[in-house]
Amino acid sequence: MIILAETEVKDKLDEILSHHSANRDELIPILQEVQEALGYLPQEAMQKVARFLHLPESAVFGVSTFYAQFKFFPTGKKKVRLCRGTACHVRGAPHILEEVEKRLGIKPGETTDDLEYSLETIACFGSCALAPVMVVDDNVYGRMTPKKVAQILGDKKRD
Amino acid sequence: MNFTQIKNRAIAEWEAQRKSDKPHILVGSATCGRAAGAGPVLEAIKATLAQHNLEATITQVGCIGLCYAEPLVDIVKPGRPRISYGNVTPEIIPQLIEDYLIHDNPRADLALGTLGEGDIEGIPKLFELPMLKPQVRIALRNCGIIDPENINQYIANGGYSGLERALSLSPEAVIEEIKKSGLRGRGGAGFPTGLKWEFCRKSPGTIKYIICNADEGDPGAFMDRSLLEGDPHAVLEGMLIGAYAIGATEGYIYVRAEYPLAIQRLKLALQQMAEYGLLGDNILGSNLSLHLKIKEGAGAFVCGEETAMMASIEGKRGMPRSRPPFPAQSGLWGKPTNINNVETWANVSAIMQRGADWYSSYGSEKSKGTKTFALAGKINRTGLIEVPMGISLEKIVYDIGGGIPGGKRFKAVQTGGPSGGCLPASQLNLPVDYESLTAAGSIMGSGGMVVMDEDTCIVDVARYFLSFTQAESCGKCVPCRLGTKQMLDMLENICRGQGKPEDIDLLLELSQRVKAGSLCALGGTAPNPVLTTIRYFREEYEAHIKEKRCPALACTELISYYILPDKCQGCGICLRDCPAEAIAGGKRMVHVIDQDKCIKCGTCLDVCPERFGAVVKVSGEEIEVPKEPVPVAAAKPNTQA
Numbered sequence: 134m135i136i137l138a139e140t141e142v143k144d145k146l147d148e149i150l151s152h153h154s155a156n157r158d159e160l161i162p163i164l165q166e167v168q169e170a171l172g173y174l175p176q177e178a179m180q181k182v183a184r185f186l187h188l189p190e191s192a193v194f195g196v197s198t199f200y201a202q203f204k205f206f207p208t209g210k211k212k213v214r215l216c217r218g219t220a221c222h223v224r225g226a227p228h229i230l231e232e233v234e235k236r237l238g239i240k241p242g243e244t245t246d247d248l249e250y251s252l253e254t255i256a257c258f259g260s261c262a263l264a265p266v267m268v269v270d271d272n273v274y275g276r277m278t279p280k281k282v283a284q285i286l287g288d289k290k291r292d
Numbered sequence: 293m294n295f296t297q298i299k300n301r302a303i304a305e306w307e308a309q310r311k312s313d314k315p316h317i318l319v320g321s322a323t324c325g326r327a328a329g330a331g332p333v334l335e336a337i338k339a340t341l342a343q344h345n346l347e348a349t350i351t352q353v354g355c356i357g358l359c360y361a362e363p364l365v366d367i368v369k370p371g372r373p374r375i376s377y378g379n380v381t382p383e384i385i386p387q388l389i390e391d392y393l394i395h396d397n398p399r400a401d402l403a404l405g406t407l408g409e410g411d412i413e414g415i416p417k418l419f420e421l422p423m424l425k426p427q428v429r430i431a432l433r434n435c436g437i438i439d440p441e442n443i444n445q446y447i448a449n450g451g452y453s454g455l456e457r458a459l460s461l462s463p464e465a466v467i468e469e470i471k472k473s474g475l476r477g478r479g480g481a482g483f484p485t486g487l488k489w490e491f492c493r494k495s496p497g498t499i500k501y502i503i504c505n506a507d508e509g510d511p512g513a514f515m516d517r518s519l520l521e522g523d524p525h526a527v528l529e530g531m532l533i534g535a536y537a538i539g540a541t542e543g544y545i546y547v548r549a550e551y552p553l554a555i556q557r558l559k560l561a562l563q564q565m566a567e568y569g570l571l572g573d574n575i576l577g578s579n580l581s582l583h584l585k586i587k588e589g590a591g592a593f594v595c596g597e598e599t600a601m602m603a604s605i606e607g608k609r610g611m612p613r614s615r616p617p618f619p620a621q622s623g624l625w626g627k628p629t630n631i632n633n634v635e636t637w638a639n640v641s642a643i644m645q646r647g648a649d650w651y652s653s654y655g656s657e658k659s660k661g662t663k664t665f666a667l668a669g670k671i672n673r674t675g676l677i678e679v680p681m682g683i684s685l686e687k688i689v690y691d692i693g694g695g696i697p698g699g700k701r702f703k704a705v706q707t708g709g710p711s712g713g714c715l716p717a718s719q720l721n722l723p724v725d726y727e728s729l730t731a732a733g734s735i736m737g738s739g740g741m742v743v744m745d746e747d748t749c750i751v752d753v754a755r756y757f758l759s760f761t762q763a764e765s766c767g768k769c770v771p772c773r774l775g776t777k778q779m780l781d782m783l784e785n786i787c788r789g790q791g792k793p794e795d796i797d798l799l800l801e802l803s804q805r806v807k808a809g810s811l812c813a814l815g816g817t818a819p820n821p822v823l824t825t826i827r828y829f830r831e832e833y834e835a836h837i838k839e840k841r842c843p844a845l846a847c848t849e850l851i852s853y854y855i856l857p858d859k860c861q862g863c864g865i866c867l868r869d870c871p872a873e874a875i876a877g878g879k880r881m882v883h884v885i886d887q888d889k890c891i892k893c894g895t896c897l898d899v900c901p902e903r904f905g906a907v908v909k910v911s912g913e914e915i916e917v918p919k920e921p922v923p924v925a926a927a928k929p930n931t932q933a
Contacts (some may be wrong), residue, residue, distance in 0.1 A: 160607035161590055165549070183346075199609040199766075201591035202549055218511035219706060219742045220668035222756050235871075256593060256760065258550055259514035261666055262359030262674035262744070263327045271552070275327035275362075 145170045146178055148187050160186055164197055173204040209244045209251035213237070213269050213286070218257030220264040229265050230254065232279040236286050250286075295456060295576050298568055299447055306448035313370050314347050315393055320436060321352035321366035322521040323553050324514070328362035329381070336382035337365070342388045348393070354522020356436025357676035358423065361404060364436075367392060373406040375798050376418050407437075418925045423673050423692050428654055430662045431478075431638040432678045435522030440557055443564040446525040452570065454644030458533045459578045466537040467493060467860025470640065473648035474660030479505055479596075479633030480708065480737045481813070482659070482726040485640070488630060491620035492538045495628035500540040502582075503624070504630040506547040506554070507601060509593040510709025511760060513740035516634035517666040518676045520547070520554035523638070523795030524561040528584070530637030532575065533644050535582040543582055548589045548600050558586055593764035597812045598623075598631045600766070612812035635664055635740065659725035669742035670704075672697050679724070686720040689743060690756055700745040703844075704828070708737025710757045710764075711817030714750060733824040735817065749846035750829040751836055754822045755783040761818035772815030775806035779822060788849045791837035796826060841912025848892045854915040855896070857882045859906035862924045864894035866907065881921040 149166045151157045160182070167178050174197055183193040197203040215221075215230050234240060237250050244251040260266045263275025267285070275284060293301075309316065317337055321330050334350070358364060361378030365385075368374040375398055377388065384402065391397040398412050404420030418424060429435075430922065438445040458466045471486030492500060504527060508516040520527060533542055547555050562584055565571040573581040580827070587605050594600045595610040602624045604610035623629025632640075639661060643651045653661045659681035668674050672694035679688065685705055687823050689695065696702050704714040713734035715722065722728050726736050744753065762776040776869055782795050803819030810816050826833060835841045842850040855866070855875075862880040874890045877883030883906075885896070900907040908915065 146412050157607040158605060161604065162588070165588060165590065196607065198355075199592060199611075203590065204396055217760075219740065219756070220512050220674075220708070222511075223669045223742060223744055223748055223753075225426075255550060256509060256591075256764075257511035257513070258323070259508060259517040260323055260327045261512050261514055262676070263362070264668060264674075266327060269453035273323060273327035275324070 142171065142175065142178065144255060146181055150182070153185075155186050157186060157188065160193065160196055161200070164193075164203060168203060168287070171207050173206055176205075207244070207248065209248050211250050211270060212253065213250055213267065214253045214255050214258075215241075215267040216258045216264070216268075217254045218259075218261055218262070218264070218266075220261035221257075222268055224264040226265040226277075228279055229267060229277045229282060232282045233267070233286065293568075295452070295568075299453075302447035303446035306443050311370075312349065315370065316349045316351065316368040316374075318351045318353045318366040318368075318374075320355060320362060320366075322355035322518055323551075324355055324359045324518070325362050325364065326553075328359075332381050332382040332384060333363045333365060336385035337389065340386045343386075343388060344390065344394065346393055349739040349762070351439045352441070353438065354435045354440050355518045355676055357427075357432065357518070357678075359675040360614040360673045364404075365413035366407070368408075369393070373408040373410040373412060375406050375412065375415060376404045377402050377619055378404040415455070418729065422694065423675065426683065426687055426691055427678055428662050428680050430642045430651070430654070431519060431526070431635050431664055431680045431731065432522070432676065434526060435518060435676075438800070440524055441560055443525060443568065445579075446523070450645050451525055451641075452529055454641045455529050455532050455536075455570070458536055458644050459576060459580065461838070463493060463537045463539065466533060466644070469648045470537070470643060473643045473651040474658075475636065475639055475643060475651070476654070476659065476726065477633060478635035478639065478663065478734060479740065480711065484738060485632060485636055488620065489534065489537050491618070492540075492628050492630040495621050497628050499542070499627045500538055501624045501627055502531060502535050502538060502540040502543040503601065503605070504543070504545040504637055505596065505598075505601060505631050505633045506545055506551075506562065507589050507596045508548060508551075508634070508738060509596045509764075510711070510738055510740045512666065512668055512706070512709055512742045513738050514666045515676060515739045517551050517554050518666075519634055519638055519664070520551070521557055524554075524557050525565075526638040526641050527634050528558075528561055528565060529638075530632075531584065532570065532580070532582060533640050534632065534637065536580045538565050538628075540630065541581050541583065543584045544587050544605055544624075545584060545710065546587045546589060546595070546605060549591065550589075552603065555586060555588060561851070562586070592766075593760075594766045594812070594814050597814060600625075600812065601631065602629065609766075611768050612814075614811050635739070654680045656723060656725045658727055663724065663736065663739060665739045665741045666740050667693050667743070670696055670745040670748065671743040681725045682723045682790045684720065685715065685722050687726060688724070688741065689720065693743065693751070696743065696745045698745075700747065702743070703746050703748055704744045704750060706734075706742040706744065706751075706753070706821075706899065707740065708735035708817075708820070709740045710761045711735055711813060711820055712740075713820045714739045714744070714753060715824070715826065716828040718828075733827055734820065747844055747846060748843035749787075749842050750825050750832045751783065751786055751842075752844075752846055754825045755780065755787055757821040758783055758818070761814060765814060765818075769810045769812075769815055771806045771809030772818065775802055775809070775816070776818055778802060779819070780805070783822070786833065787838045787842075788845045789836065789840040789847075791833075793837060795837060796830070796833055800826060835912070843911070845909050845911050847911075851892055851909055851911045852887060852893065852914070853890060853896055854884055854908050854910065854917055855883045855885055855900075856906050856908060856915070857917055857918070857922070859904055860924065861904050861906070863901070863904070865899050869895050869899045871895060877921045880924050882918060882924055884918060884921055 400414035476482040600610040619629040
């Protein structure tokens with residue numbers, strides 16, 4: 134997670150909004166950029182986006198909660214994402230998830246207390262031929278085994 | 293520069309590379325190649341070339357579809373056919389480059405096959421391999437062959453000549469050509485593409501939109517990703533042709549955010565098109581103008597549905613609405629809109645390049661042309677394939693896919709993702725076309741094909757798909773929102789051994805209600821996995837409900853692990869590795885699992901040395917074993933072992 138001072142959040146938001154027009158169809162791209170910059174969508178940011186697009190705050194909140202991509206709490210520095218696609222499921226993804234949960238001590242949708250790791254499951258990465266698949270930040274790991282989890286995530290605490 | 297000049301220059305560049313006196317090394321760098329380790333392989337190639345002071349052109353190409361053999365590296369030596377090497381590791385690279393480039397030993401032992409003219413002793417032709425021979429590559433014609441980031445390579449291989457031809461015809465004649473080809477929508481439903489275009493063309497209005505649906509959300513499907521990563525211009529040329537035929541001036545490509553490489557390559561492709569006058573106003577000097585924008589999805593499966601996708605582009609919650617009005621009449625911002633899937637667009641450009649008659653010579657009577665499939669699951673040769681419509685499932689699973697690994701028995705093949713169904717061995721002779729798959733209770737879908745073996749529990753698969761559709765239901769229609777939840781609860785109970793005898797009939801009844809009462813295809817097809825598994829595998833449901841037994845030994849709560857006293861040597865490995873501390877034992881003592889403590893993780897079975905084979909997994913039966921650890925010699929032979 135990037136912890137930013139209030140002024141920094143404001144500066145980043147201004148920067149993002151400066152290259153968007155105030156049309157409704159810009160809403161999702163703006164929210165995506167805000168999340169990319171801040172790691173999640175703080176309430177104040179959503180309020181500011183609503184004012185910018187002349188939309189009720191409820192509309193912005195409604196859209197952002199509809200899509201699985203958007204997060205409303207700070208996430209960890211490293212994002213661990215596990216595929217729960219059909220091919221991964223059939224090839225043992227549930228065991229990989231168990232191992233990751235055990236290593237990180239968190240469930241999907243959660244972040245470790247030290248804000249190092251976040252864990253998510255994703256519908257399908259489309260790398261089904263290499264199932265099961267795990268993605269850490271932008272690195273895609275194919276043909277996963279519980280042993281490889283240990284190699285990739287290291288010996289993180291087991292609590 | 294006009295298009296003829298652009299084309300001549302592109303062809304000259306392509307020929308120059310083919311005739312170059314420098315070797316050419318191509319690395320498969322689609323997402324799947326990268327996941328398999330193409331990055332370190334590429335680094336090793338560069339390092340080895342530098343070390344030997346060798347000069348070579350290096351190109352990163354898309355996916356040729358042999359995903360099981362990733363990472364793939366191809367080497368072309370001047371005047372020789374291209375050789376494909378599979379399962380390449382960074383460790384092999386120095387030796388391979390030294391052997392072939394310096395000592396002229398093509399390393400037939402590492403090669404998969406050759407591409408292009410000429411033979412190399414000991415290496416078969418790549419397209420004669422069992423996986424590739426039955427395939428016909430139309431949509432995937434350039435994937436893995438050309439550099440997807442170089443528009444010139446696409447043009448040199450016939451690219452944008454389809455657009456050139458379309459622009460020489462009237463829009464109506466282009467629609468006729470597409471109708472004549474017999475092309476049907478490749479996103480799943482199979483609606484005739486030419487007809488869809490005609491509706492939109494005839495809709496009154498000056499502003500019209502076209503959309504490329506690249507929101508490939510079916511778990512188990514990656515055809516569109518591979519196509520966009522491997523040959524984005526094939527899709528974009530199709531969109532230009534469609535825009536001309538329909539009269540659209542604005543367009544969107546709606547791509548999943550989970551496909552960053554596809555998005556990156558699309559952005560680059562759009563930039564290159566603009567530089568060549570293939571995008572924007574008066575394309576190639578004609579009256580066609582088209583502006584294209586990329587919209588990234590935000591993680592909602594339902595946005596693959598046309599009306600939900602349009603809502604999402606407009607910046608709203610992606611919820612479907614009732615039809616009519618159809619998008620062709622009132623779509624994006626109320627204007628006539630035409631949506632086609634990635635693969636459909638790639639077929640359009642091929643049809644205009646080579647003609648409707650050529651295209652319709654492939655396929656079956658009602659399903660013309662080819663279909664791409666993402667072959668995955670319990671199959672030897674996983675990958676991306678393109679086959680003529682009408683080919684049998686058996687040919688796909690056994691000839692192309694090479695059958696089931698580990699000598700296991702084929703159980704089912706799942707087509708159409710969460711909207712499709714599981715087809716058993718008795719349906720393997722089924723021809724793959726829209727009508728036959730629908731009649732068998734499944735659907736063509738977008739092209740996911742997941743193979744399951746005897747270790748896959750069919751009830752668990754139905755539960756898995758329902759958990760997916762239930763979570764992705766947008767919540768607008770009550771039967772979909774609540775019906776799928778009820779169905780999921782029942783399936784979870786059955787997998788836990790808490791199913792009731794009446795559950796099967798109730799599931800069938802609920803399935804009909806959910807299908808009938810949902811606005812869009814998500815709810816309309818969500819029960820398909822349940823219906824087909826009950827239709828073809830009813831006895832597995834009954835075993836779970838009546839005997840509390842999982843025949844595939846997969847449902848955790850219905851299985852038990854036992855240590856056979858006549859086989860256990862008291863080595864203590866299982867005791868040491870058991871994460872639940874559920875195993876009691878001692879040196880030279882028969883170990884015993886405490887069934888109350890056991891979490892059924894299967895670690896003991898995995899770690900028990902093969903030569904002992906003392907741990908067994910059973911379902912629906914109890915095995916008689918000692919209650920406490922006993923000395924190894926004292927254990928009596930087990931009667932049930």
